[in-house]
Amino acid sequence: MNIAAMAVVTLLIFAEKTLPSGERIAKLSGVALLLYGAAVLVFPQALPTFQPMEAMVMD
Amino acid sequence: MALILQRNIILALLIVVAAAAWTVLVWQWLGMDADMRMYSPTMGMKAPLFLAVWMIMMIAMMFPTAAPMVLTFHRVQAGKRGRGETFVSTWFFVAAYMLLWGAMGALAFAGAAGGELIATHAGMSAATAARIGGALLLMAGAYQLSPLKDLCLAKCRTPIGFILTSWRDGQWGAVRMGLEHGLFCLGCCWLLFLALFPSGS
Numbered sequence: 001m002n003i004a005a006m007a008v009v010t011l012l013i014f015a016e017k018t019l020p021s022g023e024r025i026a027k028l029s030g031v032a033l034l035l036y037g038a039a040v041l042v043f044p045q046a047l048p049t050f051q052p053m054e055a056m057v058m059d
Numbered sequence: 060m061a062l063i064l065q066r067n068i069i070l071a072l073l074i075v076v077a078a079a080a081w082t083v084l085v086w087q088w089l090g091m092d093a094d095m096r097m098y099s100p101t102m103g104m105k106a107p108l109f110l111a112v113w114m115i116m117m118i119a120m121m122f123p124t125a126a127p128m129v130l131t132f133h134r135v136q137a138g139k140r141g142r143g144e145t146f147v148s149t150w151f152f153v154a155a156y157m158l159l160w161g162a163m164g165a166l167a168f169a170g171a172a173g174g175e176l177i178a179t180h181a182g183m184s185a186a187t188a189a190r191i192g193g194a195l196l197l198m199a200g201a202y203q204l205s206p207l208k209d210l211c212l213a214k215c216r217t218p219i220g221f222i223l224t225s226w227r228d229g230q231w232g233a234v235r236m237g238l239e240h241g242l243f244c245l246g247c248c249w250l251l252f253l254a255l256f257p258s259g260s
Contacts, residue, residue, distance in 0.1 A: 002255065003084060003085055003088045005255055006084070006116065006119070006120065006255060009120065009248075009251050009252075009254075009255060010119070010120040010123070010124075012251065013120065013121075013124050013247070013248050013251065014123055014124045016212060016216075016247070017124050017127075017212070017215050017216055017247075018124070018127065018216075022212070022216060023209070023212065023213075023216075026203050026208065026212055027203065027204060029200075029203055030199075030200045030201070030202070030203025030204040030208075031200065031204075032200070033196050033197070033199050033200030033203060033254065034196075034197055034200035034201065035200075036196055036200075037193045037194065037195070037196030037197030037198075037199070037200055038193070038197065039193075040189060040190065040192060040193030040196060041190055041193040041194065041197070044185070044186040044189030044190055044193070045189075046193075047189045047192050047193065
């Protein structure tokens with residue numbers, strides 16, 4: 001588990017459901033997720049859980 | 060018992076249970092050492108432990124956001140009680156809501172275990188695993204912009220609307236409403252939940 005990611009998602013869900021601008025927040029988060037997902041596809045290292053196995057094999 | 064007092068007790072209980080769940084998660088996380096934080100979809104857990112952690116996560120994340128709905132449900136039931144009509148305990152509603160999330164947890168475990176099996180058999184490289192995580196993030200982002208998400212969010216945002224259009228009497232009615240509301244909540248956030256797997260270890 002990544003506690004920080006969980007906290008961010010909890011805040012996001014709470015904001016979506018209770019704030020007057022919740023629907024807009026949902027859209028913005030969607031765009032942010034798309035950008036982050038695309039970044040991970042191009043640079044897998046962008047994911048905090050990335051494990052550079054190749055480095056271990058070379059040892 | 061005055062309605063306002065009941066309301067505060069329910070709200071306090073929801074918050075205390077959610078806070079306890081967060082405490083367990085943070086305490087667990089602090090106790091893990093670096094290589095235990097290594098990524099795997101089931102986090103190396105067997106089904107019962109995975110489900111327990113899933114439910115703790117769900118309580119930590121969903122109880123605060125479900126509170127308005129639970130309180131609205133309770134207000135209607137308290138009104139019935141005040142008029143001497145039959146009423147149903149609010150916990151029927153909460154239990155059904157949690158049951159639905161538990162079922163989703165079982166599905167998530169099946170998916171995670173299956174993914175793990177494929178990954179070990181195929182000898183997947185770290186970069187491929189991370190790209191699958193990226194694809195999951197893309198899916199979550201696209202879902203946030205989809206009409207289905209709009210529909211579920213609209214239902215979740217207006218507890219009064221849900222009470223007016225989907226009210227059912229009796230204990231089974233409360234269970235059904237809990238399941239139905241849980242389904243809309245799930246419709247709102249299931250991909251956000253799944254997107255936690257690649258980002259979380």
